[in-house]
Each structure stands twice: as structure tokens, then as C-alpha cells.
Amino acid sequence: MKGIQVLGILVMVYLVIHTLLQYRRGNYGLRRAFVWLALWLLIGVLFAFPPLVELVLPVLAMQDVMLATLVLGLVVVYVVVYHTYQQVARVERKLTELVQNMAIHDYVKEASNPRKEDE
């Protein structure tokens, strides 16, 4: 087994443990934990048995195992980055709405019940 394989497997083991801990703490639901665990396990298995990548070479119309791995990895990274971007944008929109609604709610409340010093 090559050094890079050992390093890859160790990183995946760390990510599996991290995901399980997040699930145990209630930060991840069952579905989210399952998706991440499946991804880490799949990548871990590919690190342990690189020839498995050869199975998808004909589908990708590629000959080089290393290049195919890199391309697949990049595709996964693109998907994760895009998903994260969407999530951040959604959270920012929600936060903005919440802050603005709170401000307007307080304004309406104060306008209907003016403070004594303003009277």
C-alpha cells in the first residue's frame, strides 16, 4: 500500500468518526449522516482498492486511472461547493428577512405605543 493511500484512508476514517459524532450530538439527521458516511466510505474504498476505478473507465471514456480519479474528485468538489453556496445564500436571505422583520415589528409596536419621553 502506497503512502498516499494510507493518508487518504486515515483522512476518511477521521471524517467517518466526525460524521458519526455529529449524528450522535444531534447536529446531523439520519439522512444527512447517511449521505456523508456513504461518500466517505466510497472514497475510502477507492483509496484502499484503486483498481476499482478501472471499472468506471469505459463509462468515462478514459484510460488513465489517476486522471479518472482526479476528474471524479473534481466533480464531487464542484457539487459540494455549489450546494454549500446555495445553503449559505439561503441562510443569508433568511437572516436578512428575520432582522428586517424584527426591526419593522419593533417600529410598528413603538409607533402604536409611543414612549413617554416622546409624548
Added chain:
Amino acid sequence: MNSKPIYVLIPAYNEEKTVGEVINGLKQLDLNLKIIMVDDGSRDKTAERAREAGATVVRHVVNLGQWGALRTAFTVSLLNHAEIVVTLDGDGQHSPKDLPSLVQPLLRNEADFVIGSRFMNITKPDMHTYRYLGIKFFNKILRLNNGLELSDCTSGYKAYRASLVARLLPRLRENQYGALEAIIQASKLGARICERPITSIPSEKTTKGTLRYAYNLLRTIFQLVIH
């Protein structure tokens, strides 16, 4: 002059040193004004200073950005059935004395959206050359993209017809870099847009003119194009 109040909206973030002066300057005008200051999560005494000076204060619990604050202020002005709305910065860079000439085109029903331009009728602007060239660049983009002939598209001193604001508000998304978004969306809505000259006192605090500001304006335009 118009008997209905003109709503003056001031987004402010940590402007305790200048906001009171801005509000007092506005109150000296012989106009029926309602001044609404949105304290955008300031950590200093901006809200207190504005309230002491006689403005209505609306508070954000966290900082959203200039246009996030303006959207809140727009909503408040619409709740009050405003007809004319003016926006200006709380850092003292806009002179309240320019307000009457800014709202004139609205009162005469010659425009729906008036932009206060720092570059009309002057030859040498009082700002860094790179910043001036940046503004000229964005003016050109608006001319190419929307056919608008503007000299100061990033100005924060603007007057709007409230009926335009009501249609514009659901289309505004930006929290910080909304200057061009507002102009482009108003143009798409068929608003009559014009400029009036204003005087401007350069603010040391402004982030406008930085590369980040320019990048975000470009991003806003790109997002509007792909939408």
C-alpha cells in the same frame, strides 16, 4: 412645496459623530420632512444621537449592510403611505441643502427617480482618480446595458417616487452593494430616471472606491444579467 411629508431615509452604521449633524441640517430646511434613520446594528451611540436629534429610529439587531438597511427604511416609509422618499448617507458626505433641488423633478412629475450627481457641472472631482475612473466605468456599463446616460451611478443621495419604491422593493436583493441594482431594476420597470447636481464632502470612512466594492458591483450586474 408639497404638503405631504417627504420621507428622508438614512442608513447608518457607527455614525454617532455625524448622524446628529445630518439630521439637524435636514430639520433646518423649510420642508415637511419625516426623518427615518435605520441603525444598522451599530455598536456606538448612533441610535441615541439620531433620536436626540429628532429622527425616528428603526434598529437592526445585526449589521446587514447599507442596502439591507435601506430596504427596511423603504418598507417603513411605505407603511406610512409616503409619496416621496429621499435617501442619503449618515456620514455627512451629503449636504441637506441639496434636497429641495433633488425632489423638484418628482414634485413637477418630470421623473420617478432622481440621482444626486457629484460630477454634473464640475471639471475636477474631489476624489481619487482611480475611484472617479471606476465610477465612469460603471456609468459606461449602464449606458451599454440599459441605455442610461448617468454621470454618477454610485451616488447614495437619491429621491424616489414611493410608487416606484413599492414596485422596486421586491426586486432588490443586495444587502451592501445595491446602488446599481436599484438603478437597473428601476430602468427595467420603465421609471423615468434623471440626475441633479449635488455637492459632496468626501467621507474618510467610505469603502466605495475599493477593489472589493468594484468587484461586488460587477458581481451584482452579472447576477442581474443571468437572472
